[in-house]
Amino acid sequence: xxxxxxxxxxxxxxxxxxxxxxxxxxxxxxxxxxxxxxxxxxxxxxxxxxxxxxxxxxxxxxxxxxxxxxxxxxxxxxxxxxxxxxxx
Numbered sequence: 001x002x003x004x005x006x007x008x009x010x011x012x013x014x015x016x017x018x019x020x021x022x023x024x025x026x027x028x029x030x031x032x033x034x035x036x037x038x039x040x041x042x043x044x045x046x047x048x049x050x051x052x053x054x055x056x057x058x059x060x061x062x063x064x065x066x067x068x069x070x071x072x073x074x075x076x077x078x079x080x081x082x083x084x085x086x087x088x
Contacts, residue, residue: 004060011064015071022071031079039076046072 025031046069053061 007058007060011060015064015067018068018071022074025075025078029078031075031082034075034079036079039072039079043069043072043076 025034046065049061050065050069053065
C-alpha cells in the first residue's frame, strides 16, 4: 500500500469518527458530560498537529486536521457558551 494512501485512510477514519459526536452535540446543545479541559487540550493539540502537517507538507494530515479542528472547535465553543458552572 502506498504511504499516502495509508495516510488518507487513517485521516478519513479518525476524522469521520468525530462527526457523530459533533452532530449530536450541535442538535442537543448538551455539553454537560463533556470535559472542558479535555476539549481545550484536544483542540490545541489538533492545531499543533495542523502546524506540523504544514511543515512536513502532508496533505492527508492537513486535510484531516483542518476538518477535525473545525469539529472540535465547534464543540468547544458550545461547551464554553454553556451557562452551567459544570463547564469549568
